[in-house]
Amino acid sequence: MNQSKIRNIAIIAHVDHGKTTLVDQMFKQSGVFRENEHVAERFMDSMDLERERGITIASKNASFLYKGYRINIIDTPGHADFGGQVERVLRMADGALLLVDAQEGPMPQTYFVLKKSLALELPVIVIINKIDKPAGRPEWAVDQVFDLFVKLNAPDHILDFPIVFASAKEGYTLSESTGARLSMDPLFEKIISHIPAPAGDPLSPLQMLVSSIDYSPYLGRLGIGKITGGTLNINKDIVVARRDGAFVPARIxxxxxxxxNKKVATDI
Incomplete structure (x- = not known):
């Protein structure tokens, strides 16, 4: 796929602010699922404890297509106890979605991950969710988010963040707090226009930062990460730089x- 058609986004949210519901709607409306396909609630929460408690413990990845663009989603753990993992997975992203409840505003759980995101100068799209709640106060929530960005010393170019208003439960997003409540398209369009494509020269030597490890009973350990230079091909000879400083020859x-949220084999 043309590199300019790729968007890598992390999602930052407090517990119960609607992250999983939002992602479920993004996948349903982008056509990931067939009309007759059963979709489990909490699509991104694959661990039993995550489904039970509605929290993200381990970062997960997923992807969908929208108008020829591949949008890769990186779910982030929200607790400071997972700080090392948060920083690693944010380095896979080129931008972030900050999801905030229209009634509660930004909560402490989001501060830690947002601060890490701002340190990497990732552009942010702010989503004010649950605007359908009778007690919702979306404009107040926007002001609270701006104050938080200032408190965290966000760079000026990130302070000018775009805002999307949403009801993930009802399956719509808006560019303004009022308007036709139709679909998730306003959010999709904002992701395409505001989040940059990944940088990196595909003709340079291969570089890939492995940000997380998965396991397959057939293949063993799987490295998941972002290619920052070069191209990854089957049967390519590579060198793995280990944490102890050793360099180990290997082959893809x-x-x-x-x-x-499924892994699909590809030749590049």
Whole structure:
């Protein structure tokens, strides 16, 4: 796929502010699922404890297509106890969605991850969710978010963040707090226009930062990460730089990408 058609986004949200519901709607409306396909609630929460408690413990990845653009989603743990993992997965992103409840405003759980995101100078799209709640106060929530960005010393170019208003439960987003409540398209369009495509020269030597490790009973350990230079091909000879400083020769045996939340084999 043309590199200019790729968007890598992290999602930052407090517990119960609607992150999982929002992601479920993004996948449903982008056509990831067939009309007759059963979709489990909490699509991104694959661990039993996550489904039970509605929290993100381990970062997960997923992907969908919208108007020829591949949008890769990186779900982030929200607690400071997972700080190392948060920083690693944010380095896979080129921008972030900050999801905030229209009634509660930004909560402490979001501060830690947002601060990490701002340190990397990732552009942010602010989503004010649950605007359908009778007690919702979306304009107040926007002011609270701006104050938080200032408190965290956000760079000036990130302070001018775009805002999307949403009801993930009802399946719509808006560019203004009032307007036709139709679909998730306003959010999709904002992601395409505001989040940059990944940088990196595909003709340069291969560089890939492995940000998380998964496991397959057939293939063993799987490295998940972002290519920052070069191209990844099957049977390509590489060198793995280990944490102890050793360099280990290896060969690429399989390359996969995400379709929905499933890994699908690809040749590049």
């Amino acid at each position: 045996s399989k390359v996969s990408r995400f379709e929905g």
